[in-house]
Amino acid sequence: xxxxxxxxxxxxxxxxxxxxxxxxxxxxxxxxxxxxxxxxxxxxxxxxxxxxxxxxxxxxxxxxxxxxxxxxxxxxxxxxxxxxxxxxxxxxxxxxxxxxxxxxxxxxxxxxxxxxxxxxxxxxxxxxxxxxxxxxxxxxxxxxxxxxxxxxxxxxxxxxxxxxxxxxxxxxxxxxxxxxxxxxxxxxxxxxxxxxxxxxxxxxxxxxxxxxxxxxxxxxxxxxxxxxxxxxxxxxxxxxxxxxxxxxxxxxxxxx
Amino acid sequence: xxxxxxxxxxxxxxxxxxxxxxxxxxxxxxxxxxxxxxxxxxxxxxxxxxxxxxxxxxxxxxxxxxxxxxxxxxxxxxxxxxxxxxxxxxxxxxxxxxxxxxxxxxxxxxxxxxxxxxxxxxxxxxxxxxxxxxxxxxxxxxxxxxxxxxxxxxxxxxxxxxxxxxxxxxxxxxxxxxxxxxxxxxxxxxxxxxxxxxxxxxxxxxxxxxxxxxxxxxxxxxxxxxxxxxxxxxxxxxxxxxxxxxxxxxxxxxxxxxxxxxxxxxxxxxxxxxxxxxxxxxxxxxxxxxx
Numbered sequence: 214x215x216x217x218x219x220x221x222x223x224x225x226x227x228x229x230x231x232x233x234x235x236x237x238x239x240x241x242x243x244x245x246x247x248x249x250x251x252x253x254x255x256x257x258x259x260x261x262x263x264x265x266x267x268x269x270x271x272x273x274x275x276x277x278x279x280x281x282x283x284x285x286x287x288x289x290x291x292x293x294x295x296x297x298x299x300x301x302x303x304x305x306x307x308x309x310x311x312x313x314x315x316x317x318x319x320x321x322x323x324x325x326x327x328x329x330x331x332x333x334x335x336x337x338x339x340x341x342x343x344x345x346x347x348x349x350x351x352x353x354x355x356x357x358x359x360x361x362x363x364x365x366x367x368x369x370x371x372x373x374x375x376x377x378x379x380x381x382x383x384x385x386x387x388x389x390x391x392x393x394x395x396x397x398x399x400x401x402x403x404x405x406x407x408x409x410x411x412x413x414x415x416x417x418x419x420x421x422x423x424x425x426x427x428x429x430x431x432x433x434x435x436x437x438x439x440x441x442x443x444x445x446x447x448x449x450x451x452x453x454x455x456x457x458x459x460x461x462x463x464x465x466x467x468x469x
Numbered sequence: 470x471x472x473x474x475x476x477x478x479x480x481x482x483x484x485x486x487x488x489x490x491x492x493x494x495x496x497x498x499x500x501x502x503x504x505x506x507x508x509x510x511x512x513x514x515x516x517x518x519x520x521x522x523x524x525x526x527x528x529x530x531x532x533x534x535x536x537x538x539x540x541x542x543x544x545x546x547x548x549x550x551x552x553x554x555x556x557x558x559x560x561x562x563x564x565x566x567x568x569x570x571x572x573x574x575x576x577x578x579x580x581x582x583x584x585x586x587x588x589x590x591x592x593x594x595x596x597x598x599x600x601x602x603x604x605x606x607x608x609x610x611x612x613x614x615x616x617x618x619x620x621x622x623x624x625x626x627x628x629x630x631x632x633x634x635x636x637x638x639x640x641x642x643x644x645x646x647x648x649x650x651x652x653x654x655x656x657x658x659x660x661x662x663x664x665x666x667x668x669x670x671x672x673x674x675x676x677x678x679x680x681x682x683x684x685x686x687x688x689x690x691x692x693x694x695x696x697x698x699x700x701x702x703x704x705x706x707x708x709x710x711x712x713x714x715x716x717x718x719x720x721x722x723x724x725x726x727x728x729x730x731x732x733x734x735x736x737x738x739x740x741x742x743x744x745x746x747x748x749x750x751x752x753x754x755x756x757x758x759x760x
Contacts, residue, residue: 225489230482274482302494303597305755311494312486316600327595329524338520341513342599370527 223278226314226394226425227300233308234270234295269295271449272309277442282416282426284436284457286464287446293429296446297396300427315393318343320384328372332363332382335371339386353389360415361385362408381408388415391422398429413439433461497754506602514605518612525613540621543576544569544628551689561691562724566629570721571688573625574714577618578654579679584610585658586665586672589757596757603757604750607662611655618647629721642720650713652739656746663750666757686710709738 270292277283285293298304299311301319327335336357340350358367361381363374371379387395397416416439420426430436436443436457443460445453453460486492498506507514526535547568561567588607589596596603622643630636665671685705687695692711696702705711712734719727 225485225491228482228486228491230480230486276482276485298597300494302496302600302755305495310483310486312483312491313494314489314491317494318600319597327520327524329527330520334520338513338516339599341510341516342595342601342605344509344601347512347516 224314225276226279226281227277227317227427228312229273229275229296229300229309230312231309232270232273232296232299232306232311233268234292234299234304235307236267236269236295269449270299273446273449273451274309275444275451275454277425277427279425280420281442282420282428282440284440284443284461285427285429285446286431286433286436286443286461287452288468291446292449293446294398297398297427297429300394301396313394317394317396318387318392319396320387320398329370331370332358332361332367332374335382336367336386339383340389343387343390345390357382357385357389360388360411362411377405377408384412384415388412388419391419392424394425394427395419396427409435433465437461495755497751500748500751503602503604503751503754507604507608510601510605513601514609515612517605517609518616521609521613522616525617536617536620537624540573540576540624544572547572547689560694563632563634563722566632566634566722567691567718567725568689569625569628570718571686571714573618573621574650574717575683575686575688575710576621577614577650578657578710578713579683580617581611581614581654581658582661582679583672583675584614585661586675588658588662589666590669590672603754604659604747607659607750608655611651611658614654615651618651622647625721634721634723637723639720643717646713646716646720646735649735649739653709653713653742656739656742656744659746659750660742663753666753682708682710686714688714707734709734709742712738 273292273296285296287293295304297319299306300313301317302311302313303319327338330338336354337347337350340353340357341347345353358364361367361378361384363378363382366374366378371382374382384397395416413435416426416428420441426439428436428440440457442455443453443457443464444451445460445464453463497503526532529535531538548565552564552568585607588610589603592606596606661671661675686708687705688710692702692705696705706728712731715727716731716735718725719731
């Protein structure tokens with residue numbers, strides 16, 4: 214509970230209290246995946262062997278404060294994205310609790326908007342979904358287009374965009390509003406060098422606007438450049454939590 | 470699972486959270502607050518619905534013309550089978566208008582239910598990306614269906630006129646009947662949306678349920694003529710689809726009369742379905758998006 218002492222004078226924005234998350238995964242195909250086999254299972258009242266439980270987050274606790282940007286690092290499958298989803302309130306905790314200041318916004322790679330619609334419609338819809346009024350959405354429209362750098366592609370359906378372009382648009386929409394807590398899941402991974410630079414700047418701005426930013430990234434460079442603090446997750450629990458540079462150094466020497 | 474957090478003994482961190490006014494991240498707002506949140510997103514709901522309608526037939530070469538063609542061809546198929554092959558047209562005044570009204574109105578409810586079932590499960594990526602009251606999705610999908618219905622209604626008006634019905638003041642009664650049906654559809658679609666989010670198999674099952682409902686609703690035959698008086702007939706006559714169809718037939722077709730108490734039934738079905746559906750949908754608000 215050492216981190217609780219540190220909060221004196223600082224305002225906590227996210228408190229994660231002994232969080233456990235267990236996924237129930239259906240469709241892990243074991244045995245014969247045909248109809249007679251499924252029927253036999255129902256008759257014998259067996260639990261579906263396709264149902265597996267995955268303990269993705271095991272007892273994570275930490276407190277984040279206003280103005281911090283926190284990088285989450287760790288190997289694939291170490292629970293980083295799950296932890297973000299739990300902070301965003303999209304995964305109810307199995308045990309423990311997550312407390313947040315305001316409503317966190319999760320910005321992820323899989324977060325498709327509506328792919329049949331043009332970038333233009335997606336911007337307006339995204340703004341309205343975040344709770345902006347139509348007037349505010351119109352007002353910020355130009356900023357978003359400019360920031361996304363999509364230019365003339367903006368009136369094409371989103372399904373025609375490359376994955377990099379889609380992510381740029383998503384980030385541009387979410388970044389237009391200053392969020393109390395912004396969670397970014399690998400969103401900057403595929404942008405080109407120019408966009409990466411601008412989004413790093415925007416993250417710094419968002420942080421200065423008294424919010425807290427969480428960033429999941431495999432690019433340790435991005436973490437050291439944009440984050441003040443880093444948390445190293447290993448198999449669902451915290452291995453190290455501290456200053457970004459120290460944790461990244463420890464992580465990279467451990468994985469080398 | 471979510472209630473476990475409320476009854477847990479307070480830990481130092483939970484106390485710190487309470488001290489700074491932090492709230493649990495996956496909590497369901499109380500119903501009045503939830504209603505306000507939904508109302509605040511009304512622009513999102515209508516913009517979402519309008520965009521959705523615009524892209525509905527974007528893959529087809531004829532585009533939006535299908536909005537008119539689909540109900541017309543539906544009516545054509547039922548006319549071929551029930552008007553000509555089975556000749557249920559005997560003893561029914563203006564069978565064409567009778568049939569087309571029934572088909573269009575039933576399709577409205579049927580499509581609302583079907584799209585409601587996929588409102589949550591088909592939009593998980595949107596749900597996982599942005600925070601908004603989830604009821605916005607089934608509500609938007611009902612509005613999409615309503616927009617389709619308004620196109621169908623124009624087609625319906627033309628067909629009924631072509632069959633020789635006069636325009637009367639009674640035609641205005643279509644408006645309240647359709648409003649009530651929309652409210653009923655919304656409630657039903659909200660309820661199905663929650664079930665569909667938890668059990669994806671519902672989408673496989675729904676076509677059979679709605680088809681049974683179709684045959685129970687006197688869309689292409691007259692219930693009093695075909696079913697003996699008794700509990701079954703009462704049940705079929707009181708079912709909401711029959712009630713709304715009969716009300717619109719009563720309004721459009723000069724010599725057709727709606728059964729007794731139809732308006733009372735129409736209002737009751739709408740209010741009950743909407744209140745129960747909304748309340749039921751709200752009950753799992755924090756769980757949508759888990760997949």
